[in-house]
Amino acid sequence: MLSSITRRFTLTSSTTTRTFARALATGPAQGGHISDEMLAKLGSLSTQALVDGLWVMGWPSAQIDGARPLAPGMKCVGRAVTLKFVPARPDIAQDKPAGGESPEYEAFEKCGPNEVLVMSSVGPWESVGGDIKFLRLKQRAIGGLVTDGSVRDTDQIINYGFPCFSYSTTARQGPAAMQPWECNGVISVSGVTVRPGDAIVGDQDGVVVVPAKVADKVYSIAHGREQIEEIVKEELTKNPGPPGKFYPFMSGKIKVDSPLGKLLASKGITPENSNQFEGSADW
Known part of the structure; x- marks a missing residue:
C-alpha cells in the first residue's frame, strides 16, 4: 500500500489532489472545537x-x-483557518490548482466573523497579498488576518476594516517568491505551531495562539490572574509603594497566609473559589 505522502504526489487530477489534501488536513490536524462563547x-x-x-x-x-x-x-479573536505558502518552483506552480481554485481562495471562503486567517510566509518581507485579494476578506467580514510575512496596499487594507497583523508592509509581489500550497494544515508561524481551530487573539502587544484542546483551562487561569492583578493595582493605587510585597506570584502557588493571599481574602477570593492558590490548581 502506498504511503499517504506517496499517494498524494501520484494523483494527477487537480480536483482529486485538492480533495485529498483537504482529507489530510482533517483528523489529526483538528485539535477540538472552541465555542463562540469561549x-x-x-x-x-x-x-x-x-x-x-x-x-x-x-x-x-x-x-x-x-x-x-x-x-x-x-x-x-477567532478560530484559526490556516494557509501555508511554499517557495516558488515551476512544477509546483503547474500542479497547484489555478485561479479561484487556489488553496488561498479555499481558505478565504472558510473565513467569517469568528475566524482568523493565519498565513505562513516563507520570509518576513514576502507579500501574502494586498488590495484586490483582500477585498474578498472584507466581503467575508473576517475576524482578522495574521501572517509572519508582509502585506501590500496598506492604506486600502486598513480601510477594509478587518484587523490585520503582519511582520511589516511591502511593495513586493508575492508570487515571484512563494505560492499558496495548503489550506487548513498544521503550520509554523514565527516558530509557533498553529492548528486549524486554535483560538487566535491579537492586540497591540502581539498575537497569541491558544490551542483548542486547552482553551477552557487557559481562560480559567488567565481570567483568574487578571482579576488578581486588578486587585493588586487597586491596592497600590490607594496605598502607593513597591509592588514587591505582592509580587512575583505564580498561578497555583499563592500562599493563603502571604500578603497577597490576605489581600485577596479581603476581596472574597480564596482557595474555595479560585484556582490561583497553592494546592488548588487544576492543571
Whole structure:
C-alpha cells in the first residue's frame, strides 16, 4: 500500500489532489472545537494574560513574534483557518490548482466573523497579498488576518476594516517568491505551531495562539490572574509603594497566609473559589 505522502504526489487530477489534501488536513490536524462563547471570553482578555496562562501550564511559547498590528487599536479573536505558502518552483506552480481554485481562495471562503486567517510566509518581507485579494476578506467580514510575512496596499487594507497583523508592509509581489500550497494544515508561524481551530487573539502587544484542546483551562487561569492583578493595582493605587510585597506570584502557588493571599481574602477570593492558590490548581 502506498504511503499517504506517496499517494498524494501520484494523483494527477487537480480536483482529486485538492480533495485529498483537504482529507489530510482533517483528523489529526483538528485539535477540538472552541465555542463562540469561549471565543468571546478569550477575546476579553489581554494577550499577556493568555501567554501567562499557557506558561503556567508548561506549554511552549505561543506568541507569534513576527505579527504586529497594521494600525493602532486593532484587536482580533477567532478560530484559526490556516494557509501555508511554499517557495516558488515551476512544477509546483503547474500542479497547484489555478485561479479561484487556489488553496488561498479555499481558505478565504472558510473565513467569517469568528475566524482568523493565519498565513505562513516563507520570509518576513514576502507579500501574502494586498488590495484586490483582500477585498474578498472584507466581503467575508473576517475576524482578522495574521501572517509572519508582509502585506501590500496598506492604506486600502486598513480601510477594509478587518484587523490585520503582519511582520511589516511591502511593495513586493508575492508570487515571484512563494505560492499558496495548503489550506487548513498544521503550520509554523514565527516558530509557533498553529492548528486549524486554535483560538487566535491579537492586540497591540502581539498575537497569541491558544490551542483548542486547552482553551477552557487557559481562560480559567488567565481570567483568574487578571482579576488578581486588578486587585493588586487597586491596592497600590490607594496605598502607593513597591509592588514587591505582592509580587512575583505564580498561578497555583499563592500562599493563603502571604500578603497577597490576605489581600485577596479581603476581596472574597480564596482557595474555595479560585484556582490561583497553592494546592488548588487544576492543571
